[in-house]
Amino acid sequence: MLTLLKKTIKTGWLNFIRNSAISIATCFIIGMTIFLITSLLIMKDVADYLINVIQEKVDISIYLKDTVAEEEILVLKDEIAKIPEVKEVQYVSRAEALDRFVERYKNNPVVIESLAEVGNPLLPALNVKAWQANQYDAVVSFLENSPSKDLIDKVDYHERKPVIDRISAMTATFNALGIIMSLVLAIVAILVAFNQVRLAIYNAREEIAIQRLVGASNWFIRGPFLAQGAISGVFAAVGAALIFSIAIFILSPKLTVLFSGLSISGVFLSKFWLLFFIQLLVGIGLGVVSSIIAMKKHLEV
Amino acid sequence: MLKFQNTTKIYDKNHIGSIAKVALDNVSFEVNKKEFVSVVGKSGAGKTTLLKLLLAEEKPTKGRVFFDGQDVHKIAKPSIFHLRRRIGTVFQDYKLLPTKTAYENIAYVLEVMGYEDEEISRDVPEVLKIVGLSDKSHSFPAEMSGGEKQRVVIARALIHRPDVIFADEPTGNLDPYHTSEILKLLLNINNFGTIIILATHNKEIVNNLKRRVITLENGKLIRDEEKGRFVL
Ligand SMILES: Nc1ncnc2c1ncn2[C@@H]1O[C@H](COP(=O)(O)OP(=O)(O)OP(=O)(O)O)[C@@H](O)[C@H]1O
Ligand SMILES: [Mg+2]
Numbered sequence: 330m331l332t333l334l335k336k337t338i339k340t341g342w343l344n345f346i347r348n349s350a351i352s353i354a355t356c357f358i359i360g361m362t363i364f365l366i367t368s369l370l371i372m373k374d375v376a377d378y379l380i381n382v383i384q385e386k387v388d389i390s391i392y393l394k395d396t397v398a399e400e401e402i403l404v405l406k407d408e409i410a411k412i413p414e415v416k417e418v419q420y421v422s423r424a425e426a427l428d429r430f431v432e433r434y435k436n437n438p439v440v441i442e443s444l445a446e447v448g449n450p451l452l453p454a455l456n457v458k459a460w461q462a463n464q465y466d467a468v469v470s471f472l473e474n475s476p477s478k479d480l481i482d483k484v485d486y487h488e489r490k491p492v493i494d495r496i497s498a499m500t501a502t503f504n505a506l507g508i509i510m511s512l513v514l515a516i517v518a519i520l521v522a523f524n525q526v527r528l529a530i531y532n533a534r535e536e537i538a539i540q541r542l543v544g545a546s547n548w549f550i551r552g553p554f555l556a557q558g559a560i561s562g563v564f565a566a567v568g569a570a571l572i573f574s575i576a577i578f579i580l581s582p583k584l585t586v587l588f589s590g591l592s593i594s595g596v597f598l599s600k601f602w603l604l605f606f607i608q609l610l611v612g613i614g615l616g617v618v619s620s621i622i623a624m625k626k627h628l629e630v
Numbered sequence: 631m632l633k634f635q636n637t638t639k640i641y642d643k644n645h646i647g648s649i650a651k652v653a654l655d656n657v658s659f660e661v662n663k664k665e666f667v668s669v670v671g672k673s674g675a676g677k678t679t680l681l682k683l684l685l686a687e688e689k690p691t692k693g694r695v696f697f698d699g700q701d702v703h704k705i706a707k708p709s710i711f712h713l714r715r716r717i718g719t720v721f722q723d724y725k726l727l728p729t730k731t732a733y734e735n736i737a738y739v740l741e742v743m744g745y746e747d748e749e750i751s752r753d754v755p756e757v758l759k760i761v762g763l764s765d766k767s768h769s770f771p772a773e774m775s776g777g778e779k780q781r782v783v784i785a786r787a788l789i790h791r792p793d794v795i796f797a798d799e800p801t802g803n804l805d806p807y808h809t810s811e812i813l814k815l816l817l818n819i820n821n822f823g824t825i826i827i828l829a830t831h832n833k834e835i836v837n838n839l840k841r842r843v844i845t846l847e848n849g850k851l852i853r854d855e856e857k858g859r860f861v862l
Contacts, residue, residue, distance in 0.1 A: 332747055539725045542685060543786070544715035545742040547708050 333549075341556025344529040352561060355518070355525045359565035359615050360572075362514040363608045367573050369507040370604065371597060376500040378591050380493055389457040389468055390485040395423065397453070397480045405477045406455055414467040417458040426451040452482055515615060522561055522619030526554050530627045537628070551624055558620030562612030569612070570605050573597075631825060632661040632684070632794060637693035639679050639849075653679040655849040656693070661827065666820045668836045669829040670860050671846035677829035678722055679849075681796050685717060686710050698793075715743055718787035720797040722829075724779050726771040732758065732782045733767040739786050757785040760815065762808070776803035784812060794825040801832060809835060833860040 345352050391409075393402055402420060410418045421429075427449045434440040444450075459465055465486065472484060530537070540550055574597070581594035597604070639654040654676045661667055669677050682688040683695050686702050695702045697713055705713060726735050733754055740750045758764050761781040771779055780803045787795055797816065801809040813835055820826045830836060836843055836859070843858025844851060853861070 333741075333744055336741060536727055536729075539727060540742055541711075542687065542714060542719065542721075542725065543739045543742055544711045544713075546711045549742055549744075 333552075337549075337552035338556045338560075340553035341560055344526075344533070344553055344557040345560045347532065348525065348528055351521070351525045351528060355522045355561045355616075356565045356568060358514065358518040358521050359562060359612050360569040362511060362518045362615065363566055363569035363611050364573060365507060365511050365514060366611055367569065367604055367608060369504060369511065370600075370607070371577075371593065372500065372503060372507070374596050374600070375591060375593065376496060378596070379496055382591075383493055383496075388459050388465055391455040391457065391472065392452040392482045392485065393454065393480050394482045395452055399453075401477075401480060402453060402455065405475075405480060408475070408477070409455065409457060409468070409471070412468060412471055414459050415457055416460045419456040419458075421454045421456060423449055423451055423453050426454060518615050519619045519622070522558060522616055523623045525561065526558060526620045526623035527627050529554060529557060530623060551628065554620045554624055554628070555617055558616030558618075559613045560616070562614065562616030563609065564612075565616075566605070566608040566612035570608050631663050631698055632827075633696040634659055634680070634683075635694045635696065637683060637690045637695060639676070639683060639688065640691040652849050654683070654690075654846075657846070657849070657851045658693075659844055659851060659854055661825055663825065664820070664823050666817065666826045666839070666841045667828070668839060668841060668843045668858070668860075669827060669846065670831060670833075670836055670843060670862070672831065672862065674848075675846040676849040677846060678798055680846075681719065681798055681829070684796065685714055685719065715790070716793045718790065718792035718795040720780075720783050720787045720795070720800040722798040722802070724771070724783045726779060726782060726786075728771050731768050731770055732763060732774065732778075732785075735771070735782055736786045736789055739790060743790055745790075753789055757789045761785045762811065777805065777808055780804060781808070781812070784815070788815075788819060788824075792824065794827065795819065796827045796829070798829045799831070800828070801830065801835065813839070836860040 393405075399422070406418050406420050409415055430451060431441065431444070434444075457468055459468060469484065469486060472478065472481065537550055577594050577597045581592060581597075584593045585591060634657050637654055637657045638652070641651045641653055657676075657680075669680065671677055679688065683690050684697065684702065686695075686705065689703055697716070700713075702713060727738070730738065736757060737750045737754045740753065745753075755764065755767065758767050761784055763778060763781055763785070766774060766778055766782075769778075771782075774782070780800060784797070784800055787797070795816070800816075801812055804812060809832070816826050816828065817839075828836075828839075840857050842856050843853070843860065845853035845858075845860075845862065847862070
């Protein structure tokens with residue numbers, strides 16, 4: 330059994346290298362399909378991450394007049410917390426606000442110096458997070474009709490929803506485009522791989538005829554062609570994984586800046602084996618399916 | 631063991647210009663275990679067609695062909711290999727693979743049947759020795775004489791100890807010395823119980839054998855005699 334498997338793979342390998350040009354083309358095109366599918370998977374993770382980051386950020390900052398007493402602020406905080414749409418309210422006192430400000434600008438002596446001159450110019454604030462990006466309006470209208478309106482200096486209304494919508498829309502577009510392109514590439518890959526196997530069947534036609542006459546079973550005859558398809562798939566997957574890894578590690582530092590600190594190479598590494606498994610599966614799947622189609626058409630049983 | 635029953639084979643007129651050809655005409659005979667049968671007839675009499683029908687390579691136009699009680703042409707295509715493994719064939723046109731050496735051409739029949747490597751490397755040299763080709767085991771068909779190729783084909787037909795050996799003109803390219811060696815070999819195998827069917831137009835060997843002879847003429851079975859002679 331093992332001997333047979335070894336021979337089958339060996340014959341498949343010989344078929345594979347016999348027409349090296351078309352075999353390279355097959356690997357290349359299957360590899361491209363795998364590359365694209367991997368990119369889509371990574372892109373989905375990146376988009377999820379970005380949307381998460383944005384949603385995590387404060388939605389509405391309510392700055393209060395600096396004359397307002399802390400008790401009053403806390404009462405308002407409780408009132409806001411009662412709005413069903415509100416997920417979380419956080420009170421940031423003047424002192425805390427200053428700490429954060431200093432922390433943020435600690436590397437900027439000019440800002441720190443001028444701060445020392447004016448004292449603490451910051452206002453106490455309530456940071457409000459809604460459950461969903463589209464629920465800010467409820468919070469804002471509550472504030473406008475609230476008796477506490479006078480306490481409020483200004484409301485900083487961070488419009489996150491359009492950003493998230495834009496990211497979602499972009500991801501969806503990229504996804505749709507990517508899926509269509511993957512499908513097109515997959516079809517091209519199947520066609521090329523199909524031709525590779527067809528050529529191998531054609532080259533082996535005399536041998537196949539004799540094999541039949543001396544009592545070879547169908548699976549004995551088919552085996553090497555299936556192996557050949559699988560070999561193309563494995564090479565394509567390994568190649569795609571390699572090139573993808575290199576690309577990720579070159580691009581990752583640049584993309585980290587772009588994507589609010591997300592390390593793409595980190596995402597990639599954490600999922601490397603799952604991704605590689607998917608890549609192998611796609612590669613072998615495409616190769617074997619092509620072989621099966623080629624055999625159905627050109628290897629009468 | 632093996633039975634042709636009112637078998638007729640007409641080759642289709644599917645090629646441009648060619649007309650339908652009756653290769654076998656209502657042929658009936660039976661071969662039992664341990665028999666050694668010669669099938670004789672002029673070129674074109676239908677000897678090779680018998681073989682093709684037996685291997686289910688061609689379908690009979692009429693009638694039936696049985697092997698071990700089973701109608702050969704009722705076997706589903708994916709299962710035909712079981713039948714073919716039980717018949718060792720010396721093809722008239724050799725059917726050797728040009729890209730394989732003598733050794734590989736023989737070994738590969740065993741591979742097809744799922745033999746282990748050890749068995750293959752044990753049996754093949756032995757069979758090559760039996761047909762006197764030990765020194766040619768690494769030669770490709772193109773590097774061998776007609777008689778040498780013929781002996782490789784004979785080695786390939788008998789290596790897996792089939793129930794039946796159908797030898798289609800196995801001595802056509804052999805000199806008298808090798809002809810008598812091959813005949814001795816076939817007789818020897820027959821002594822161990824293997825059915826031998828020998829298709830030939832070599833009058834001398836048939837007459838020397840003094841075994842059953844079936845004579846075909848224009849696709850018709852015109853004579854079937856125990857201890858027969860080559861008469862045409
Ligand atoms: N595939 C085919 N298509 C059409 N006609 C065929 C085909 N094969 C054989 N024939 C014809 O059938 C007849 C019998 O052929 P067959 O090969 O059985 O003869 P044979 O007895 O083996 O002859 P030989 O001694 O020359 O080998 C011949 O007239 C041949 O031309
Ligand atoms: Mg013939």
